[in-house]
Amino acid sequence: MNSTVKTPAQPPATDGKTEVKSTAPRPVAVDPLFLAAPQVSTFVATQPLTNASGFFFERDERLYLVTSRHVLIDEATDHRPDRIEIGLHVDATNLTLATGFSVPLYDDGVAVWHQGKDSGGEIDVAVIELDREAFPDDAVVRAFTPAHLQTAFNAVPADSALMVVGFPLGFHDVVHHLPVLRHAAIASPFGIRFQSQGFFLTDARTHRGTSGAAVVMRDTQPTPETTALPWKLMGVHSSRMDMGNRDLVQDESLGLNCAWYADILLTLTED
Template sequence: MSHPRNDTPSIFWKTTPIGYGYSNRKSEPFVASGFYYRHQWGVSEQDRAGDLPDLGPYLVTNKHVVQPSDYPQPDSVIAYTRNPGKVQETTRHHIDLYRSDGEPKWRDHPENENIDIVLIPLSFEIRETAMFHRANIVSEPSSVSGGDLAEVVGYPAEMRNFHRLPILRQALISSSYQVSFYDSPYFVIDARLHDGMSGSPVVYAPSIVDIEVEEQEVDPDWDTVEPFRVEGTTERKHTSLLGVHSGERLEFDDEISMEDIESDLLSRDSNPGLKDFLSELEDRLENIERETGINRVWHAKYIDEIIRNH
């Protein structure tokens, strides 16, 4: 059997599928995505002036991944690291979600509990090249704009790659990156994503074209004059971390939820089939929303804020 090349792009080394571990039931091997992060690179003067934050390493994913509504609450999450020099070989890790006193180990945003990002401190070491760092977070938001292309790197639940390598999906940045969407701390992308991609890093790696222009000698007898030869070579720039994809549905403060509709209708109608009908209707609406391809991405800058304030 042939194996992936060991010179696979570094983004493949930085991500992991996430599963759930339980003390009293069978584990769930693939439910979400995540990536590894260390705060160390790009430490600023602001850091040096005070106490350094806990630099990591961390596993980054969504808050709704560690507090699932559609699975029993897990005791741990399952993640993988790739062995040095062999991208097809992985080491499995069980990462406890709770301390001995029952308090959660993960860290979320101290001021906005709605930000769907958590960082889980890790007790094992990870190679620097297999993590994102603070220097990877976009430093000039104005360099990214709506209409630019990005990539979502994660693990669709139905795509269980033998080597646990991620799937890359191209996405269009569909709202302003600099301005919060609907006055919320995220932007939106247009991409066909699937269950299991929650917690995926969204990255920006624009390609640049290096153009060389060479003047040519012109034969006066030619009918067509082409005095220049133009050649172009394309290369990818440094990969920047834009944010963390969340598979949770978009919600707005003034919208009426299906729970509100269900509660109102059931209070007025005791028909035993009504609840099943409403449940089926909700599933259909969720499928329609998923098919629109509009997805939420929480800004990567909140990773830094979580680390600084814990």
């Protein structure tokens, strides 16, 4: 058998100076939507419990985390964490740099989050005000504002394409600490409370861990207030909806989900 010996390539001729290549990370162009949706992990002291989704909402210079109420407390399953941890990027260029930020859920035994109800009952949305002063100095945060809320219900056609940004089963880009997007369609008329509840239906493939995710639609005509985050905030994903009498052998799951109308945030973040 003949073998071929390859001669190492010769370095290019220089003028005697050593060329030093920069190791600085290249700027990464990422849609700001990915930086508006941190992962949410629940704990009792140091004991991890569950993973969920959430997003940032800013109003009157106050910053909030939005997620599902049942992420913070769920009496039916006796889920009672005492703190959560959210992921924060600390470098806008190098997305591999991130840290966890712990948020207590109780102050002297009193819950610190806000939740609401309406004529239809409890609303599965909760907000927690965050102490931005306690964030790392280089924390990278993109937040929705009241200007992002889709309040013109008749301006959303039935065939509008939606996205759900979150952490299904905790799955995400563990190197860059970024959520994933799932396509969704509107499954009930937007603006009409499904069965008199404060939510509409989406048709999307979702999993545990997506609770609290933002349901959004691309903003094709952003204003100066929304240009930095050109997405319309439509709702807050809560849970899957199914038929209670479905034959588990013969019938597939409906594949439908509840998304609470995002305008509830105006009530929950009132001063």
